[in-house]
Amino acid sequence: MASASHAPTPLLKDELDIVIPTIRNLDFLEMWRPFFQPYHLIIVQDGDPSKTIRVPEGFDYELYNRNDINRMLGPKASCISFKDSACRCFGYMVSKKKYIYTIDDDCFVAKDPSGKDINALEQHIKNLLSPSTPFFFNTLYDPYRVGADFVRGYPFSLREGVPTAVSHGLWLNIPDYDAPTQLVKPLERNTRYVDAILTIPKGTLFPMCGMNLAFDRELIGPAMYFGLMGDGQPIGRYDDMWAGWCTKVITDHLGLGVKTGLPYIWHSKASNPFVNLKKEYNGIFWQEELIPFFQSVSLPKDATTVQKCYLELAKQVRAKLGKVDGYFNKLADSMVTWIEAWDELNPPKGGAPTANGPPKK
Amino acid sequence: MRPPSLLSLTLDSALLRIAHIADLSHLPDHLVIDLFRRTLSAGKLTEKVLKLFLATGCEEIILAVQLLNIKQPLVPVLPTNSEVDIVIAALQPNLTTFFEAWRPFFSRFHIIVIKDPDMTEDLQIPTGFDLKVYTKSDINGVLGASSINFSGHSCRYFGYLVSRKKYVISIDDNCLPAKDTAGSTVDVVAQHMANLKTPATPFFFNTLYDPYRKGADFVRGYPFSLREGVECMLSCGLWMHNADYDPMTHVVKRNQRNTTYVDAVMTVPLGAMLPVSGINVAFNRDVLGPAMFPGLRLRNEGKHRWDTLEDIWNGLCAKVVCDSLGYGVKTGLPYVMRSDAEAGKALESLKDWEGVKIMDDVLPFFQSLKLSRTAVTVDDCVKELAGIVREKLGPKNAIFTEAADAMVEWNNLWKAHGAQNA
Numbered sequence: 181m182a183s184a185s186h187a188p189t190p191l192l193k194d195e196l197d198i199v200i201p202t203i204r205n206l207d208f209l210e211m212w213r214p215f216f217q218p219y220h221l222i223i224v225q226d227g228d229p230s231k232t233i234r235v236p237e238g239f240d241y242e243l244y245n246r247n248d249i250n251r252m253l254g255p256k257a258s259c260i261s262f263k264d265s266a267c268r269c270f271g272y273m274v275s276k277k278k279y280i281y282t283i284d285d286d287c288f289v290a291k292d293p294s295g296k297d298i299n300a301l302e303q304h305i306k307n308l309l310s311p312s313t314p315f316f317f318n319t320l321y322d323p324y325r326v327g328a329d330f331v332r333g334y335p336f337s338l339r340e341g342v343p344t345a346v347s348h349g350l351w352l353n354i355p356d357y358d359a360p361t362q363l364v365k366p367l368e369r370n371t372r373y374v375d376a377i378l379t380i381p382k383g384t385l386f387p388m389c390g391m392n393l394a395f396d397r398e399l400i401g402p403a404m405y406f407g408l409m410g411d412g413q414p415i416g417r418y419d420d421m422w423a424g425w426c427t428k429v430i431t432d433h434l435g436l437g438v439k440t441g442l443p444y445i446w447h448s449k450a451s452n453p454f455v456n457l458k459k460e461y462n463g464i465f466w467q468e469e470l471i472p473f474f475q476s477v478s479l480p481k482d483a484t485t486v487q488k489c490y491l492e493l494a495k496q497v498r499a500k501l502g503k504v505d506g507y508f509n510k511l512a513d514s515m516v517t518w519i520e521a522w523d524e525l526n527p528p529k530g531g532a533p534t535a536n537g538p539p540k541k
Numbered sequence: 542m543r544p545p546s547l548l549s550l551t552l553d554s555a556l557l558r559i560a561h562i563a564d565l566s567h568l569p570d571h572l573v574i575d576l577f578r579r580t581l582s583a584g585k586l587t588e589k590v591l592k593l594f595l596a597t598g599c600e601e602i603i604l605a606v607q608l609l610n611i612k613q614p615l616v617p618v619l620p621t622n623s624e625v626d627i628v629i630a631a632l633q634p635n636l637t638t639f640f641e642a643w644r645p646f647f648s649r650f651h652i653i654v655i656k657d658p659d660m661t662e663d664l665q666i667p668t669g670f671d672l673k674v675y676t677k678s679d680i681n682g683v684l685g686a687s688s689i690n691f692s693g694h695s696c697r698y699f700g701y702l703v704s705r706k707k708y709v710i711s712i713d714d715n716c717l718p719a720k721d722t723a724g725s726t727v728d729v730v731a732q733h734m735a736n737l738k739t740p741a742t743p744f745f746f747n748t749l750y751d752p753y754r755k756g757a758d759f760v761r762g763y764p765f766s767l768r769e770g771v772e773c774m775l776s777c778g779l780w781m782h783n784a785d786y787d788p789m790t791h792v793v794k795r796n797q798r799n800t801t802y803v804d805a806v807m808t809v810p811l812g813a814m815l816p817v818s819g820i821n822v823a824f825n826r827d828v829l830g831p832a833m834f835p836g837l838r839l840r841n842e843g844k845h846r847w848d849t850l851e852d853i854w855n856g857l858c859a860k861v862v863c864d865s866l867g868y869g870v871k872t873g874l875p876y877v878m879r880s881d882a883e884a885g886k887a888l889e890s891l892k893d894w895e896g897v898k899i900m901d902d903v904l905p906f907f908q909s910l911k912l913s914r915t916a917v918t919v920d921d922c923v924k925e926l927a928g929i930v931r932e933k934l935g936p937k938n939a940i941f942t943e944a945a946d947a948m949v950e951w952n953n954l955w956k957a958h959g960a961q962n963a
Binding site: 293315316317318319320321325327328329330331332333334335336337338348350355356357358361365368369370371372373374375376380381382383384385386387388389417418420421424440460464467468471 | 722745746747748749750754756757758759760761762763764765766767777779784785786787790794797798799800801802803804805809810811812813814815816817818846847850852853856872896897900901903904908
């Protein structure tokens with residue numbers, strides 16, 4: 181059975197970076213101060229690099245604008261989106277920590293049903309530090325939570341679980357709907373607090389939202405490329421979706437877990453649905469091709485590192501999706517560029533690249 | 542057309558709660574009479590309610606009772622729902638507390654009670670329900686000699702066989718209604734029916750869980766072509782307090798109780814296997830009936846839930862069939878409150894418990910299972926599944942050969958007794 185740890189959750193303040201993309205300001209950090217102050221922040225400033233983004237006092241941070249991105253990556257900077265929060269993945273690349281937490285600048289501290297402020301970061305850390313269970317669905321959700329366990333009939337050989345690569349949090353108030361749904365239900369607010377964390381089963385895809393997301397950079401980092409979006413691109417608001425589908429296919433292949441559910445944050449800003457519709461338009465049609473593509477992707481046995489898996493995926497994107505739209509050829513190219521840039525900024529420690537992910541059984 | 546008056550609405554409201562009203566004597570006579578007439582029309586005149594009206598001393602009511610020849614005690618003329626049967630396996634003789642607690646939610650429906658064939662004591666069931674009890678002699682009378690052993694928890698499957706409704710809801714006899722986080726009592730029937738009557742979404746996971754629930758929807762990134770969903774055939778509910786653990790977990794975590802109410806229903810994705818607990822379950826009998834069978838029987842199967850795996854085996858098979866035919870399975874709400882009665886006895890069961898080995902044998906089998914495209918009905922799928930079980934699992938353990946036999950036998954029984962035109 182699952183032995184839940186009753187010990188306090190470790191802060192991991194030297195092992196976790198918080199990556200925040202912003203184009204406006206970082207006022208929201210004031211509300212997060214009690215929870216975020218111990219951590220190092222990586223701020224990726226989108227848009228006009230000549231604008232100064234004010235960071236509230238007392239935070240330890242590094243800030244990168246477009247000029248920095250161009251300078252550090254040179255021609256490879258083409259893979260980092262401009263005028264879209266997809267640029268945040270640059271922050272993942274430059275981080276030197278094991279874990280990443282990324283949050284949008286319109287997300288605030290939510291309250292749980294008892295009225296207590298939710299420490300989202302602490303919950304994400306709990307999720308990442310406890311195993312996932314992708315091979316069999318536990319009807320009582322996360323069996324490692326205090327007060328829960330594996331239910332009758334859950335195979336004992338699976339009760340150790342696998343390492344958790346991704347912790348996908350949710351949002352109260354403004355739900356993450358697409359533009360058509362926003363237009364039909366402009367007043368709908370998510371008021372339901374679902375007190376559960378669960379592992380998304382192997383072989384199942386999901387829509388990964390980047391608003392409140394944490395992951396183990398060492399286990400899955402290179403798969404978290406948020407694609408080509410925004411300025412000059414035919415699509416927007418699919419950056420996190422793309423990263424999520426790629427990530428899930430790779431975690432399934434490498435035997436890692438993805439969790440979804442708690443923690444909640446409070447999403448305060450509803451973006452303009454008409455603007456969103458324009459951005460999502462192509463995505464809404466293309467995703468009908470993308471989903472069958474990802475559902476049928478098969479990675480070769482010798483793809484034992486995330487980078488190898490990702491490069492193989494890029495190949496298949498070019499081969500199978502290039503005919504959907506020329507955009508996917510560009511995207512496949514930038515996927516390769518991303519891996520090259522990642523490896524350049526994150527050289528393997530001492531000698532030949534070793535397989536990341538869990539040791540092969 | 543004139544809208545109903547406030548008084549009329551109030552009387553209707555009282556009618557809905559008539560089973561819970563303790564005293565009507567403070568009401569003026571004309572209101573008592575009006576309420577009595579409404580109660581008669583709605584078919585809610587049970588023995589208890591009749592006593593309530595008679596206690597007011599209202600002469601007109603006493604006269605009406607005499608004229609209408611209303612006799613006590615009364616078998617209530619309740620308008621039963623034509624779609625749903627409630628099936629209860631009686632593994633303990635005294636079901637008074639159980640039925641009284643469930644009365645507000647069960648009274649509208651026909652209830653099938655199957656008495657465990659091994660039980661010798663008489664059942665105690667309160668009156669006021671549209672309820673039929675089947676005993677060992679009924680089972681033998683209907684089925685004759687069957688190779689399926691209907692004793693213990695498996696007796697409920699006989700109830701599935703004799704039901705003639707489209708939907709069946711089944712709850713263990715040691716469970717009572719639970720309360721949600723707002724303190725309201727959970728209507729298990731309403732929630733299971735909502736689960737079964739709204740689509741399931743097995744092909745893509747919705748991070749806001751059931752998109753058909755009020756206040757929720759499909760999230761950004763959910764493909765539009767998948768938003769119609771598929772028909773839900775099986776609804777798996779959960780349990781507060783005494784959760785459904787295996788005996789080892791019961792022993793090690795003997796004081797642990799489930800106090801987390803998770804306010805969600807979700808579809809179990811295509812290809813994902815899960816342990817379906819028979820403690821609180823509902824299904825579409827018309828379609829899935831042939832796949833809801835007692836197949837796997839542990840050698841020392843006992844009366845405690847942790848002594849069985851029949852529901853787990855049933856659920857795995859049902860999930861494979863649903864996946865193959867494009868039907869959905871949901872899990873989550875509703876909760877029931879499961880009592881402690883069994884908690885201390887798990888240690889005894891551990892000695893001979895073969896559950897660990899069985900599930901570990903079963904797991905790789907189900908993970909790689911794919912039924913053929915030619916199996917297009919639930920019947921076909923079960924037949925094919927039985928054959929594969931016999932071939933692939935039979936050699937590992939005779940228990941699986943017996944399960945395959947039971948599945949084939951169930952197929953025959955269903956054709957003879959379960960199908961609508963049987």
